[in-house]
Amino acid sequence: MSLARQDEEPEAVSLHEQTVNKLRTVLLNGELSDGSRIPEAQLCLRFGVSRTPLREALKVLAAEGFIELRPNRGSIVAPIDPVDVAHVFELKGAIENQIGLLAALRATPQDHDRIEQVHRELATHPDPTSYTELNQEFHRALATATHNPVLVQTYDNLQKRVLRLRFVVNENPVRVAQSFDEHEAIMVAFRARARLDLAERLAEHNRLTGEAVLRTLRGEDLAP
Amino acid sequence: MSLARQDEEPEAVSLHEQTVNKLRTVLLNGELSDGSRIPEAQLCLRFGVSRTPLREALKVLAAEGFIELRPNRGSIVAPIDPVDVAHVFELKGAIENQIGLLAALRATPQDHDRIEQVHRELATHPDPTSYTELNQEFHRALATATHNPVLVQTYDNLQKRVLRLRFVVNENPVRVAQSFDEHEAIMVAFRARARLDLAERLAEHNRLTGEAVLRTLRGEDLAP
DNA sequence: TCGGGTATTTTTGAATGCAAAATGATCGCC
DNA sequence: GGCGATCATTTTGCATTCAAAAATACCCGA
Structure with missing residues (x-):
């Protein structure tokens, strides 16, 4: 051999x-x-x-x-069924919650560095394309910090299923600003390793994003 | 047309x-x-x-x-990596929890009938093959009661990934009896539509099953 | 006898070919 | 003129074929 x-x-x-x-x-x-x-x-x-x-x-x-x-x-x-999109976000909420619980405990210094870095980059790239990509990367980095590859893969698959819709939402400056504020809150909990808070904030952020996406799909105005 | x-x-x-x-x-x-x-x-x-x-x-x-x-x-x-199995159960825990929260609220009378029926059948089929199959069906029926097809599909995929291991565990009468007791507790919460309790019991059942599977993989005795 | 290199066989990856089904068009009939 | 049936065309599903890569066997020299 x-x-x-x-x-x-x-x-x-x-x-x-x-x-x-x-x-x-x-x-x-x-x-x-x-x-x-x-x-x-x-x-x-x-x-x-x-x-x-x-x-x-x-x-x-x-x-x-x-x-x-x-x-x-x-x-x-595969046609995008708004009902399905709601279901994706509902399930994703459960996973985001788990990500919060695990990432707070398991994130390595490297994970922290990476996430902080992406978070900073997000602040400086408010254009829709970059924002969508970096936002994806931000959440992916948090998922990775769970050090559970099965979770990461499943999470990725779900993200992909709604990714086509994201850029639509991220063209709305109001929602982008709001989203960034939520990220800030997430970072505070993450830095403090406050697992319950991190879990809750991630789930809430997911819920709000889902609602924004669904409003867009229904053709409603995005302002909440 | x-x-x-x-x-x-x-x-x-x-x-x-x-x-x-x-x-x-x-x-x-x-x-x-x-x-x-x-x-x-x-x-x-x-x-x-x-x-x-x-x-x-x-x-x-x-x-x-x-x-x-x-x-x-x-x-x-694909080789079965015990670490991966642990990861599957960890993620599945988050989903079981969500299943409990949602199924308690959304289960239709038909869902209730179906789940009660499978639960009864489980009591009368303690042989490993039937038990594995019915057990699978029991949890699948609960997942279906969330009326979230995306969740059902994701849950199914995860189940499939550990299904090969299940029959091993289900050959142990001690764990089967214990598992059935856990099912009983789950049913009590389900009938009462006690969502938080149902979520907790499903997550706990998942955790215990995962531990039993991992013990078997490591060649340890199953008795806890 | 063992090691290294070459030739042969096997296996894999992808293109092509062929039959069946679906789609669309033409024609006849009411 | 509208409707339905038959026929041609396109598209799909699968088998076969071909080339390239890997695995294996073989041979030769030390």
Whole structure:
């Protein structure tokens, strides 16, 4: 058996995996409207792959909930059902709560540094695109601080399911400012390792974000 | 556009989906030991399908966490890491808690009937196989009573990840009896729609089950 | 006999090909 | 002119095929 093995990167990413990521990005960017047929042949052209890896990617994304597979009738972009969005936020609330409880106890100094850093960057990037991305990273960093990879992955999957909607909300300066205030409160609890408070503030922040998203979906004004 | 469409079943299950389910069953039954290579050709023979649908199934099961895909080096059965199992139960605890909070409020009379029924059946089927299955169904029914399909699906995915281990624990009569007692306590809270109590008892039951599973994994005796 | 390197076999990843189903268009009928 | 049925086209699902990579076997030299 060979010896030098651990350092060689397993980065020989297969074509199907690249396709999964590319297609997911396309879907997250909302390039294909909800419920529309997925143009298999067209995407093959676009990504420069044959149908086999593309179809494998479709299966995976269907398992992730981005796509609906209708046997013999093609795949469609999973429509965003406001009811479903509410359900995602409801579940996410339970996980945010758990994140608060665990992160307060388990966060390493490195975790603290990272989170503080992202938090600072958020303050200086109020434009919607950067804000959405950094906000995502902020919450992801907190999730990571639980040191529970299963939780992180599940949390990530849920986030992805509502990510397409986020940029809409984050275009509203009022909500962005409010959101940042909530982040400040979260940071206070996090720095103090106040687990119950951190849990509550994360859950509350999630609830308010969910409500803002749903209001936008319903076409209501965002001002609360 | 045609009119009679809603009643025709979408049950024309595609070959790849059947394969996903069959292969998942094989994995859940522990027929392939952890870390072992997945004999692609052999499984094609067994399921009577070609490599295309089988490989699609592998991708899906990899996304579900049952399988590890190593580019150009074949797929292996995802090894059960005790640390990971602990993480699954930790996250599941948060969700069980949420299930308790929501199910107590939202369960319909039908939900109550169903859950009572499964609970009764559990009492009369102490053999490991039935018990594992009914136990699964009991918790699934409670999850369903939240009427949050996103939660149900996420919960299901987590359950699947530890399901292979369950039958081991459920072969221990002591733990089975204890588990049933916990179910009784859960039912008392559920019937009374005592949401905080139901949440706590579900979370506690989850914690105890997790500990029993981990003890078994470590080869310790099950008696607490 | 052992080690290293090369050749062979096996296995994997992806493209192509083919049959069946669905979609859409044309035509006939009322 | 509107409606339905039949036929052509497109799209989908799966099998097969081909090339490349890995695993294995083999050979040769020390």
